[in-house]
Amino acid sequence: MSTNPxxxxxxxxxxxxxxxxxGAVFALAGMSAYYLPVTKDRFVxxxxxxxxxxxxxxxxxxxxxxxxxxxxxxxxxxxxFLSQNGVAETLDAINSKIAELKNSITDSDTVKNLKKxxxxxxxxxxxxxxxxxxxxxxxFQKIRWRNFxxxxxxxxxxxxxxxxxxxx
Numbered sequence: 001m002s003t004n005p006x007x008x009x010x011x012x013x014x015x016x017x018x019x020x021x022x023g024a025v026f027a028l029a030g031m032s033a034y035y036l037p038v039t040k041d042r043f044v045x046x047x048x049x050x051x052x053x054x055x056x057x058x059x060x061x062x063x064x065x066x067x068x069x070x071x072x073x074x075x076x077x078x079x080x081f082l083s084q085n086g087v088a089e090t091l092d093a094i095n096s097k098i099a100e101l102k103n104s105i106t107d108s109d110t111v112k113n114l115k116k117x118x119x120x121x122x123x124x125x126x127x128x129x130x131x132x133x134x135x136x137x138x139x140f141q142k143i144r145w146r147n148f149x150x151x152x153x154x155x156x157x158x159x160x161x162x163x164x165x166x167x168x
Contacts, residue, residue, distance in 0.1 A: 022163025023156040030155020034148040038126065038140060044118045047139040051114065052105045054135075058085070059101050066094045 062085075065078045069091055082089055087097045104110055118136070125136045132140070 016164075019160050019163035023159035026159025026162070027152045027156035030151035030153070030158075031148055033151025034144050036147050036151075038143050040119055040122045042143055043122055043125075043136075043139055044115050046143055047118045047135050048111070048115055050135050050138050050142070055101050055105045059098055062087070062094050062098050062101075066091055066098075069094070 061078075061081055065074065065082055068074045068078055069089065074089060079089065082094070085097065087093050104114075118139075121131075121136070124131045125140070129137065129140075
């Protein structure tokens with residue numbers, strides 16, 4: 001009788017499950033990318049993109065309200081939206097607000113000043129979350145979660161690759 005220990009199965013199913021397990025372990029390790037430091041340039045870019053997206057959404061809502069005014073079907077929600085944005089329920093006022101908002105995200109001087117404001121306050125924002133406004137907080141959160149997802153994905157792929165090369 002032989003006293004040799006049984007060897008691990010080397011079937012493709014066993015190697016595939018081992019590969020996935022290694023991938024999961026590496027994905028967990030990759031999730032620590034959430035804690036990577038946030039750079040000033042990336043923060044400024046992300047914060048500006050958030051402001052730009054919010055402004056574009058507001059412009060879309062204003063266009064919807066303008067269309068409703070021309071059809072004489074302005075809803076109560078649209079009336080509240082217009083009053084919250086300080087816009088009268090006229091086409092001229094809405095078009096004026098749309099032009100102002102477009103200018104705020106396309107004018108090079110305005111954009112430069114907005115980005116400079118984010119860059120100047122970056123150090124303070126990084127020190128204390130209490131000093132952040134909603135855009136800055138959202139920018140930090142978005143960057144960290146993107147790091148988290150990329151770290152997990154890269155870790156999983158790397159782990160799968162390394163796990164598939166392991167011999168039992």
